[in-house]
Amino acid sequence: MQSVVCNIQRDVDVYVAIGRGRDMADAIGFGTIDRTRIEIVILELTRNLLAHAGGGVIELERVCRAEREGLAIEARDNGPGIPDISLALRDGYSTAHTLGAGLPGVQRLMDEFSIDSVVGVGTRVRAVKWIPQRSERFR
Numbered sequence: 001m002q003s004v005v006c007n008i009q010r011d012v013d014v015y016v017a018i019g020r021g022r023d024m025a026d027a028i029g030f031g032t033i034d035r036t037r038i039e040i041v042i043l044e045l046t047r048n049l050l051a052h053a054g055g056g057v058i059e060l061e062r063v064c065r066a067e068r069e070g071l072a073i074e075a076r077d078n079g080p081g082i083p084d085i086s087l088a089l090r091d092g093y094s095t096a097h098t099l100g101a102g103l104p105g106v107q108r109l110m111d112e113f114s115i116d117s118v119v120g121v122g123t124r125v126r127a128v129k130w131i132p133q134r135s136e137r138f139r
């Protein structure tokens, strides 16, 4: 399946990645509401790469399972890692004294979500959005 890897080292890279995500969401056939969800997720994950890990990469991949199409968004870095993942997923938890809304928001916006992190090695956050089935449209 088609995939794009964007290097995230400075602010402008965030907007380039969002643009790539928007184009892929359109190509896959997402509606405007899901496309906006995807853009927000790319914004939050790339902001986390810059704020907490000194940069990293984001991979956008067109995926297919049981004839259903979707978009997988994976952020990877070699930063400090997350010592307590369940704490990091709690609304309002932030080591940067910001809102602490990013990761819990990403989890709510997507259909699948997982974090793998090893302290001192790095972090991988993966989230997948599937094209809604006909019966799920207009939610």
Ligand SMILES: Nc1ncnc2c1ncn2[C@@H]1O[C@H](COP(=O)(O)OP(=O)(O)OP(=O)(O)O)[C@@H](O)[C@H]1O
Pocket (backbone or CB within 6 Å): 044, 048, 049, 051, 052, 053, 077, 079, 080, 081, 082, 088, 089, 093, 094, 095, 096, 097, 098, 099, 100, 101, 102, 103, 104, 123
């Ligand atoms: N890639 C990462 N590497 C290391 N720690 C991370 C990473 N992403 C998130 N974290 C940790 O998880 C916490 C919660 O992340 P989250 O995105 O929810 O909030 P935030 O980035 O602190 O604030 P906000 O996203 O609301 O501006 C962060 O404060 C940070 O401690």
Ligand SMILES: [Mg+2]
Pocket (backbone or CB within 6 Å): 044, 047, 048, 101, 102, 103
């Ligand atoms: Mg954040």
